[in-house]
Each structure stands twice: as structure tokens, then as C-alpha cells.
Amino acid sequence: MNRRDPERSLSVPLRLLERGPITWSATVPAADLAEADDGDRLRIADVEVPSDSEVDVELTLELISGGLSAAGHITAGWRGPCARCWIPLDGQACANVREVFAATPREGEQYRLHPEHADLAPMVREAILLELPIEAIACPYPDPCPNHPPDLDQATDEHAHDDPAEQPDPRWAPLEALRRGQAESP
Ligand SMILES: [Zn+2]
Numbered sequence: 001m002n003r004r005d006p007e008r009s010l011s012v013p014l015r016l017l018e019r020g021p022i023t024w025s026a027t028v029p030a031a032d033l034a035e036a037d038d039g040d041r042l043r044i045a046d047v048e049v050p051s052d053s054e055v056d057v058e059l060t061l062e063l064i065s066g067g068l069s070a071a072g073h074i075t076a077g078w079r080g081p082c083a084r085c086w087i088p089l090d091g092q093a094c095a096n097v098r099e100v101f102a103a104t105p106r107e108g109e110q111y112r113l114h115p116e117h118a119d120l121a122p123m124v125r126e127a128i129l130l131e132l133p134i135e136a137i138a139c140p141y142p143d144p145c146p147n148h149p150p151d152l153d154q155a156t157d158e159h160a161h162d163d164p165a166e167q168p169d170p171r172w173a174p175l176e177a178l179r180r181g182q183a184e185s186p
Helices: 121-131 150-157 170-184
Strands: 011-013 022-029 042-044 047-049 054-064 067-081 088-102 117-119
Touching: 022 067, 042 121, 054 121, 067 121, 088 121
Parallel strands: none
Antiparallel strands: 011 117, 022 054, 042 047, 047 067, 054 067, 067 088
């Protein structure tokens, strides 16, 4: 097996495989994997791989009867909002793949192998999309998170700190009345 410096391409010339399996280590811009259908972004709903980030691919490629096998892992960073407070969160998508490329691929099971090269991009793209979180993501803060929209949780929290056992000094009552009056007026 040849160890190579990271490539910048997902198009692999098949002649490189003539003498046996190779390791294809590549780092490519996420923008290269985007499709016009998705607004040129690699994303599922609100979670996306930022187009200025990079995707790492580490695959063992081998010619097999009827095509080429690709096995290894793909990693990409994603960004998506917390489902509760909408602050952007970052995460890592790691996909393990084992796929076959064939000249006449079985629909939905294999990828197309071109006469002189293998285009890994469609496989890398699908593998990442499958690993993006589709369930609601939550930030690490306890519920409600500090950035929760104030109109949703402030109503119940506003006087939570008032301790009934600790009555205010009666001399401050007029000032307190004034403060409450201001708070209630629009
Ligand atoms: Zn949050």
C-alpha cells in the first residue's frame, strides 16, 4: 500500500490501482461536495457543513472483480442551531464506509465507476449527509438555556429569586412601589 500526502481531489485515476490497493487520503473543501439542489450547501434542514470548511477522507481503494471497493472513514464538521435557544453549535460527523463502484452500478447500492477514474464525491457526500444529526440538537446548557428567548421563560423566572422569608425594609416600600409601577407600565 502506498502512503500518500493528502490529495485535494476525490477523482482517483484507476491506473494508480494497477499494482494493488492504495490508501487515498484527501482533504477537500465542503463546497466541492455541495449540489445546486441544496442551494450549493451540504446540509440537512438547519444543520450544514459550512462551505468554507474541509472534509477529510481516508479510504482504502482496491480493484475487485466487476469494479472497485472503497472502505474507510470520512469526517466533516457541521454547524447547526440549538433547538431551544438557536445558538449555533458545532459538531463532528464521522462516517465509516464500505462501498462498491461498478461500471454498471446497481441502483441505490453501488456507485458509478468511470472507465479511467473513480469519482468518490457522490459517495462522500451521501456518507456525510447520513451522519448529520436529524434529531433536535441541544446546547450543553441545562434547560432553559441562558440564551432561551426571554419572552418564553422570563415570565416564570422573574420573581423566582424573591425570598418570602426575607421581607424588604419597610422604609424602602415607597421606592419598591415606584419600581414595580415602572415595571408594569408599558
Ligand atoms: Zn440552547
